[in-house]
Amino acid sequence: PRPPALSKLSSELCAIENSGVFSNYGPVNTQLEKALTDDLFDGLGGCLTTSSATIGLILAIREAAELFTDRKYALMPSFTFAATAHAAIWAGLTPLFCDIDRDTWAMCPRSVKQILETYGDRVACVIPYAPFGNCIDLDFYERLTSKYNIGMVVDAAASLGSLDYSGHNFGAGFSNPVVFSMHATKLFATAEGGVIHCGDGDRLSRLRAMGNFGFTQSRVATMLGLNAKLSEIGALLGLERLRDFKEIVAAHVAIADLYKTQLPEFTFQRVVGQRVAYMFMPVLLPASCASRRRMLIDAMARRGIGVRHYFSPHLAEHPFFASKCVIGDLTVTQEIAWRVISLPMSDKMAVEEVTAVCKILKEEMGVLLWELIFYHPAKLPNSD
């Protein structure tokens, strides 16, 4: 992603300088929150900006857990970014990891229900992650949270631009906080920044006060607080990003479609909803090649192509989280994390570049497979 060009914003930056207002939910920030609500969330609910999505998650999780001070767990997938678990720990909870669905790579409803049967009365908050911007079934969680009477916050860091089945941005108008990132590496790229979207206005007001030192009246703390505010400069970048966001999303969707047509032999994430605003292209290697992922990534790098493996290691494999968290059955998580790679994607990637990446990937996979067949035929499973 390319954040908005700073060099083109001199008059807007001068206006901020002349206003003398640099932060504290100033006029540029107010304009951004309204524009996000109107343009991205079709006027549903409201938005509150934060200095990052991680800070937004900490705020929202802490606020949700406040109702259940005698409970200690935050239920979340292990297949997510470190920020989800860190945020829960900062909010005073212990992450409890559960497994994901084999096709959508989101928390598996069966696994969630199973864990809640055992830990239900000790779970303060469930924190589903919308993996790689793919939508998740929020109605399922709505029913679940009322059945078990637990809090909920959605980590939707990569979901600005993703559309659910009704054609709204993921999370639009949802009753619990949905947290998005505007980090430079996300599709809605600024520099640093987050957005909490919520259909519940009172909840959003409380989070706004918490994000401003817990002040409800002028400079009087009436609740737990911290400084979660986005600066006016950060808000300006957000407004600028909003201008060309539709084109950026369209470009990424077109690149994702190209990858999918050119790599029919690979397993992609099953799309939930109308559109995923992918910021890179996650794909599974055939199980027979997964043990050679490092070699494949190195071979691709030698040919000038950057390939990553996001969320692998998954959280339960990080030493810090392994020592702090409770780990459920993660059979599917292990397999997906073992096989996943992320292919390059950027706003201006040309058709020929995608084609070249696919061609080189297939060539390098071919080399790996040959070696496996030639030197280690016994290691090749019959399937895949």
Ligand SMILES: *Cc1c(COP(=O)(O)O)cnc(C)c1O
């Ligand atoms: C990027 C990301 C975050 C953190 O967002 P920041 O704005 O960088 O704090 C949290 N969770 C997930 C799943 C992410 O991908």
